[in-house]
Amino acid sequence: MVSAQGSRESPAPGFPAQVVRLRGHDLSYVDTGSGSAILFIHGLLGSHDNWTHLLDRLDNAHRVLIPDLFGHGASAKPVGDYSLGSHAAILRDLVDQLGIPKVTLVGHSLGGGIAMQFCYLFPERVEALVLVASGGLGRTVSPLLRSATLPGAELVLPVIASTWVRERVEGVGKAVRGLGWRPSADASAAWKGFTSLSDGESRRAFLATTRGVIDPGGQTVSARGQLVTAEHLRTLVIWGTRDRMIPVGHAQRAREVFPEAEIVLFEGAGHFPHLEQPDRFAGVLEGFIHG
Structure with a gap:
């Protein structure tokens, strides 16, 4: 096993x-x-x-x-x-x-x-x-997690977690790091978690899990x-x-x-x-x- x-x-x-x-x-x-x-x-x-x-x-x-x-x-x-x-x-x-x-x-x-x-x-x-x-x-x-329980979240997530959006956010991050900014461990962990939503199976599991413990309130x-x-x-x-x-x-x-x-x-x-x-x-x- x-x-x-x-x-x-x-x-x-x-x-x-x-x-x-x-x-x-x-x-x-x-x-x-x-x-x-x-x-x-x-x-x-x-x-x-x-x-x-x-x-x-x-x-x-x-x-x-x-x-x-x-x-x-x-x-x-x-x-x-x-x-x-x-x-x-x-x-x-x-x-x-x-x-x-x-x-x-x-x-x-x-x-x-x-x-x-x-x-x-x-x-x-x-x-x-x-x-x-x-x-x-x-x-x-x-509020970020509460928003995942709203109607239509399954339509919005594929857009904001798309490769196009992620590449541009990462480009901005790279530019500001060049100016001396360093993301906190908190921010890095949150971003890594967000990037895991790039595939449909992960998004479905995320929404099911979130809606099991959170509502809009x-x-x-x-x-x-x-x-x-x-x-x-x-x-x-x-x-x-x-x-x-x-x-x-x-x-x-x-x-x-x-x-x-x-x-x-x-x-x-x-x-x-x-x-x-x-x-x-x-x-x-x-x-x-x-x-």
Whole structure:
């Protein structure tokens, strides 16, 4: 069932992707190291690439799993269910397939919502939970994502994600970099995610996923009042103080679900604190896991 894959989207050097057949479709993932298992879950338009820079810090003491969710990266993009529950069930199938009894979940943005759904559905499989700029803790979300839920978005996306538009935006970016401007890790990650919408399968999966958790008014799925077993779950919440995708105020709301949660704010970071301040992120994560 599990074999090396000639990956369409290569992970970090020395960490080749593997592929497993789950529910009739190929799921691509990185699996390295040994010890207690950490399962990283990327956000909307993300992939394993959002996490692989942490591998050298973690895989000496832990088994690290980094899947590409269905609809993302090198994994299949089938027509079907892209709800939080479906994603969580697929990840449970992955750890079952690999014979892993329990995992520490680290979820970013959409991945945080999936991680909380995993806790709700499979609490006996969760060692601890880390939420990074997580969805599912309040209504507010970027107008950019809300716009993807509007009627006609499927007609607009092929135009704004077209090669013609991307080449011109990249040309402008190259010109301003020549003047000394450098994009932040936040901006680079967002742009890389946007460029993944160049093919129809990815756009369809993106719209299905987005519309499963967001409507024109904001986020539609909330963990508040749902995770009744969460008060005893060891939980860490990490957020950037300049997050423009999901406001940092949602970090404090996590305590309504996880009363004993540890909250760490990354001053000056945006929606991707693990990319913008990777050394601090790795240190905080290690301290929490071993604490």
